[in-house]
Amino acid sequence: MSTQTPPPDATRDRILYSALRLFAEKGFQSTSVADIQREADVHAGSLYHFFPTKQHLLLAVLAAYRDGIVPMLLEPAWRGVEDPIARIFALLGAYRAALEASACTYGCPIGSLALELHEPDPPVRELLAVNFDGWVRHVEACLDAARDRLPPGLDRHQLAVFTLTTMEGAVMQARTHRSLHTFDASIASLHDYYQRLLATTDKGTTK
Amino acid sequence: MSTQTPPPDATRDRILYSALRLFAEKGFQSTSVADIQREADVHAGSLYHFFPTKQHLLLAVLAAYRDGIVPMLLEPAWRGVEDPIARIFALLGAYRAALEASACTYGCPIGSLALELHEPDPPVRELLAVNFDGWVRHVEACLDAARDRLPPGLDRHQLAVFTLTTMEGAVMQARTHRSLHTFDASIASLHDYYQRLLATTDKGTTK
DNA sequence: CCGAGACTTGAGTGATCGCTCAAGTCTTGT
């Protein structure tokens, strides 16, 4: 019952991506539904035809992030980068570039929403967690690919979680200080940790 | 008439700490001035006599955090802990205890506010940054006290920033997952990093 | 005892919020 013609849900998508952009720029609560209407150039009735409440809009935005992590984030960041460890730091570099391009204003939208919504309804919190888990899973896959260069007993899932932790904490401080200094310091420390982990097994091998 | 000793600003303090508690529990934007009036048991006119706008209230709360970090956070966390490295992880343990006591709801109020307010007015952002800087300075002092157990060329300020980064990122994930698993994983990784740093200089010594 | 300023009371302001809905227009299957 859906249209296979070129514009499948042009209006719906326009609303969705306007909301995505505004939530990332101003936050969820500071974005009014009227803001989204204006940005998407639709009237109230159209918006509420597709999204019965503002929270449904938030859920759709979080689902878009979940589904867009590979094509919108990882593929661009990993283009031309093959080494799995290099890919992890290329991903962190993508966040740095986004911060730099926005004068340390744009950070990780998932992290912002996670801390902004203190008591999110269960489906919202679930989608936030799913987004974090997806990010961690992709980093963990890189670590798995480099498993023979890492210490044998290393908990790679734990290290992937730690990498997300570092990114989120570093982005938070960069936005607060409006400076990349603390971001770079954090990534440098994480990189030093990685180097020490990689050095552990380097001693026996001749690479 | 009830208090014989002149209470300098009993009402003002009651408003201030009601705001502090509510901002930490529900966030800044989700807390209405009416909520604070109710919690502090004052009427609108009294509140606005002391704090001309909601933002002035926020500034006062952030100043209270800045001034309260030693007596309210560090002294309790460090009671009975003398080793400077142990003090750092005791501090992280205090955040873990707060998360555990609140079912992973209460995190770092500064971090929450930092990400909730996307475009904070300059004085607000400044006070957020001051709070971060104070935290880092105290951790850095611990690292300085343990300098002879750390690698010679180590950038201790960078490591202190990285420690805050880890705490903030770990708290964010704990609140999102409503679980301490990712928090513990992050702290464990940070601890492993510290152990590797400490082990570097152990090789030469005979402890 | 008085006056002045500090503080409190509490009804009330306009603005903005998320959301509704009756009345359209457009698209689609038959």
Added chain:
DNA sequence: ACAAGACTTGAGCGATCACTCAAGTCTCGG
């Protein structure tokens, strides 16, 4: 051609928001 549903229009709703203010009460110096 035509009915039915999908989508759009845009005025308007009640609730809540941060904030105001005139009229108090209280405290204290002189």
